[in-house]
Amino acid sequence: MPISAETLQLIRQTVNRDRLLATARRLVDIPSPTCEAGAVADALAALLVEEGFQVERPQAAWPTSPAVVVRWDTGKPGRTLQFNGHLDTVHLPFAPSAVDGNRLTGSGASDMKAGVAAMVEALRVVRDSAVLGGGGILLTAHDLHEAPWGDCRQLNQLIDDGYVGEGVLIPEYTHDVLPVIGRGNAHLKIKISRPGEPVHEVFRPREEPNVLQVGAQLVQRLLDWNVELEKNSHPLAGCESAFVGMLNCGEMYNQYPQTCELQGTLRWLPGHAWEEVRRDYRALVADVAAKTGATIDAEFLLIRDAFELDEHSDLAATFQKVYANVTGKQLPIGAKPFVDDGSCFWQKKGIAAITHGPEAGGAHTTSEWVNIDDLVRVAVVYAATAVGFCE
Numbered sequence: 001m002p003i004s005a006e007t008l009q010l011i012r013q014t015v016n017r018d019r020l021l022a023t024a025r026r027l028v029d030i031p032s033p034t035c036e037a038g039a040v041a042d043a044l045a046a047l048l049v050e051e052g053f054q055v056e057r058p059q060a061a062w063p064t065s066p067a068v069v070v071r072w073d074t075g076k077p078g079r080t081l082q083f084n085g086h087l088d089t090v091h092l093p094f095a096p097s098a099v100d101g102n103r104l105t106g107s108g109a110s111d112m113k114a115g116v117a118a119m120v121e122a123l124r125v126v127r128d129s130a131v132l133g134g135g136g137i138l139l140t141a142h143d144l145h146e147a148p149w150g151d152c153r154q155l156n157q158l159i160d161d162g163y164v165g166e167g168v169l170i171p172e173y174t175h176d177v178l179p180v181i182g183r184g185n186a187h188l189k190i191k192i193s194r195p196g197e198p199v200h201e202v203f204r205p206r207e208e209p210n211v212l213q214v215g216a217q218l219v220q221r222l223l224d225w226n227v228e229l230e231k232n233s234h235p236l237a238g239c240e241s242a243f244v245g246m247l248n249c250g251e252m253y254n255q256y257p258q259t260c261e262l263q264g265t266l267r268w269l270p271g272h273a274w275e276e277v278r279r280d281y282r283a284l285v286a287d288v289a290a291k292t293g294a295t296i297d298a299e300f301l302l303i304r305d306a307f308e309l310d311e312h313s314d315l316a317a318t319f320q321k322v323y324a325n326v327t328g329k330q331l332p333i334g335a336k337p338f339v340d341d342g343s344c345f346w347q348k349k350g351i352a353a354i355t356h357g358p359e360a361g362g363a364h365t366t367s368e369w370v371n372i373d374d375l376v377r378v379a380v381v382y383a384a385t386a387v388g389f390c391e
């Protein structure tokens with residue numbers, strides 16, 4: 001349904017900047033490193049209860065910090081739009097919230113507690129302005145998002161348990177493109193070992209493999225594979241890749257080392273099954289192990305599968321119209337540079353998921369910030385998209 005100028009005006013008037021900022025600060029001020037988001041989840045649940053919402057706390061495979069869920073419904077026919085965000089932050093020293101002009105700073109400010117606050121504000125606005133003529137909102141907030149500490153178990157369980165809408169908005173900090181594609185991503189961890197103890201190199205057992213040499217061979221094989229993978233490319237998302245970022249071996253210059261460890265990433269495009277990528281990776285490692293006689297323990301830690309969004313889906317079309325109405329600009333189509341929870345909704349259930357949040361920066365650093373005016377805009381866009389999508 002198109003959004004009238006009056007409806008949009010009412011939404012703009014109902015969004016409360018001070019309340020939104022206070023919510024964001026309340027969330028930022030509670031440390032919540034991944035796997036330990038219980039206290040902030042409790043605070044969010046308490047805040048929503050105070051405001052009269054019915055809150056569910058499904059454990060969703062992580063009893064340490066049960067998820068926070070609100071189903072708010074008009075009671076009239078229509079679709080459900082889901083607002084989904086994660087409450088955990090990367091494991092870096094904690095920084096409390098602070099406001100400097102139009103910027104909110106602090107741990108999780110950009111990734112993504114301010115975004116969660118914007119979706120809470122949009123929920124309040126939809127209820128208080130009574131702009132929604134049918135359908136409802138499902139708000140979900142969870143832990144276990146950030147890799148390598150989290151494995152997305154809690155969101156996957158929520159999705160499996162039916163905590164899904166017919167379209168999803170995720171207020172991560174992508175703000176200047178509509179991401180319609182994203183590469184899948186896995187973390188590679190490889191440990192090469194030989195049976196003997198570390199020993200002076202003059203006493204090295206000749207029959208045992210040189211783990212450093214095996215590591216070097218593996219790096220070369222992965223880089224050779226990368227050349228092949230790069231041939232698979234997409235104009236927006238870029239190319240598939242195999243990347244090595246760490247190679248650790250040896251204690252001192254004349255000691256024959258016992259282990260060598262390397263870590264890196266694999267990225268692949270939609271249409272390339274992650275199981276197939278994993279199979280090729282394991283075959284490569286097995287070949288090096290067979291040729292060198294080394295023991296190689298190779299892990300493939302799936303972070304998220306690849307992502308696609310149909311830009312002609314109802315959700316994307318509605319969102320684009322709303323964005324243009326609110327900002328007076330068109331949001332260009334683009335790619336998601338990182339993986340996020342949109343992949344889970346799309347891969348598991350084929351549900352359209354849009355990642356769109358405030359202008360922000362410093363994610364995965366100790367200097368996170370978010371543009372407060374733009375956060376207000378996000379709350380307006382979310383509430384207005386609900387009107388367009390749900391009715």
Ligand SMILES: [Zn+2]
Nearest residue numbers: 086111112172
């Ligand atoms: Zn995030």
